[in-house]
Amino acid sequence: MSNYIDGVRELQFIVTEGMGWLEVVTGSMFSGKSEELIKRLRRSKYARQKVVAFKHASDVRYDDAKLASHSQSFIEGVPVDSVEEMKKIFFERYSDAQVIGIDEVQFFGAEVVKFCEDLADMGKRVIVAGLDKDFKGEPFKPMDELLARAEYVDKFQAICAVCGNPATVSQRLIDGEPAYYDDPIVLVGATEAYEPRCRKCHRIKYRDENIGNLYFIVGTGTEVGKTYVTLKLIEEDLKNNKNIMVLKPIETGSEIFGKNLDGSDTKKYADLLGKRMEEINTYFFKNPMSPHIAAELDGKQIFINEIKNRIDKEIKIYETLYVEGAGGLLVPYNNRYTYLDLLVDYRKKSEVIVVANNSLGTINHTLLTIETLKRNDIMIKGIIFNNKDNNIDEVLLRDNIETIEKLSGVKVLKNMGYNGGLGEF
Numbered sequence: 001m002s003n004y005i006d007g008v009r010e011l012q013f014i015v016t017e018g019m020g021w022l023e024v025v026t027g028s029m030f031s032g033k034s035e036e037l038i039k040r041l042r043r044s045k046y047a048r049q050k051v052v053a054f055k056h057a058s059d060v061r062y063d064d065a066k067l068a069s070h071s072q073s074f075i076e077g078v079p080v081d082s083v084e085e086m087k088k089i090f091f092e093r094y095s096d097a098q099v100i101g102i103d104e105v106q107f108f109g110a111e112v113v114k115f116c117e118d119l120a121d122m123g124k125r126v127i128v129a130g131l132d133k134d135f136k137g138e139p140f141k142p143m144d145e146l147l148a149r150a151e152y153v154d155k156f157q158a159i160c161a162v163c164g165n166p167a168t169v170s171q172r173l174i175d176g177e178p179a180y181y182d183d184p185i186v187l188v189g190a191t192e193a194y195e196p197r198c199r200k201c202h203r204i205k206y207r208d209e210n211i212g213n214l215y216f217i218v219g220t221g222t223e224v225g226k227t228y229v230t231l232k233l234i235e236e237d238l239k240n241n242k243n244i245m246v247l248k249p250i251e252t253g254s255e256i257f258g259k260n261l262d263g264s265d266t267k268k269y270a271d272l273l274g275k276r277m278e279e280i281n282t283y284f285f286k287n288p289m290s291p292h293i294a295a296e297l298d299g300k301q302i303f304i305n306e307i308k309n310r311i312d313k314e315i316k317i318y319e320t321l322y323v324e325g326a327g328g329l330l331v332p333y334n335n336r337y338t339y340l341d342l343l344v345d346y347r348k349k350s351e352v353i354v355v356a357n358n359s360l361g362t363i364n365h366t367l368l369t370i371e372t373l374k375r376n377d378i379m380i381k382g383i384i385f386n387n388k389d390n391n392i393d394e395v396l397l398r399d400n401i402e403t404i405e406k407l408s409g410v411k412v413l414k415n416m417g418y419n420g421g422l423g424e425f
Helices: 004-014 033-046 083-093 111-121 143-149 226-239 265-273 291-297 304-314 339-345 362-375 394-408
Strands: 021-027 051-056 078-080 099-102 125-131 152-156 169-174 192-197 213-219 244-252 281-285 320-328 350-357 380-386 412-416 422-424
Touching: 021 033, 021 111, 021 143, 033 051, 033 099, 033 125, 033 152, 051 083, 078 083, 083 111, 099 111, 111 125, 111 143, 125 143, 213 226, 213 339, 226 244, 226 265, 226 320, 226 350, 226 380, 226 412, 244 265, 244 291, 244 304, 281 291, 281 304, 304 320, 304 339, 320 339, 350 362, 362 380, 362 394, 380 394, 394 412
Parallel strands: 021 125, 021 152, 051 078, 051 099, 099 125, 213 320, 213 350, 244 281, 244 320, 350 380, 380 412
Antiparallel strands: 169 192, 412 422
């Protein structure tokens, strides 16, 4: 053949007669797209139909030539770099194929649409598999056009790696952090990974917003060691030369501390970071009570917007901002607003670190806290266990951790042993 256009004209008389069509199998990464494509191609072979399967040559994750799924299903394939190469090989070797499969079709660009249409017009059954959305959550061209032109569409879902709900987006992580919207396809020297996420757990960072990582520290109750844990996290970050800030928006019980508030959470944070206490704290009330009643007894009012303005300001300055609440998740800040409400207001910009005291009763308290967070669509980064009571019952300590991780599906980030050390679990 002198060219492929002529090749198409010359070969049309030998192709299968009848109606062809286009099938699209799509979804996020890890949703089973390739496995479904392989299954359909394999069934066509069982029916004694002639099958050919193409894949992009750059996809060598599991095999250089075969189509492969994450679950290790394989079928013979033809690796190609472009649509032109795919055309050439098809018309030279596989023009009598009745079923044509194309995996990771999004890598072939807009030209693949016409090729698929031409094959379907020639009476072929064309099955393509690929991502419908890129890491930003936007349509992955040319999949959007293929979806519009297809006779049959199946959209598969994965399991969200964060919350376990159906996942429809591929989360891109660079060195463990969500990618920026304008990140290039390849980042030299970076550790890149992908995981499936649902709509609420998918995150993208924007450079023009200049927003750092925001972590809310949530205790399973009062006096579980939130401040001790947060101090340890900050110390680790400082050792790694990170630009860190912490806010303790509300603290109560100033009357039980000395004149300079020595021993208070606010003072501990200020001393560690070399800040003034007013830079850490917004409201400090006399009585060691829940913020709503402590404020009332002091004849004061808590203005939520003042707290949010502080958070919004600091998150634009610092690489990481920790915010520690007063007490547990449902502690009221006023008659209508709880710490949970603050988390809900920031749920698209933040993650929660749950601090649990590793003691008798922590399974119930921790699971209730996690369930409340999940019901409010709040992202949970993980759990840190703190054995602040220096319990030496290793069976109890180990079972608490394993049971909560198993029942909640939330990752354990750290486990503070009773020796006071902060170690990886």
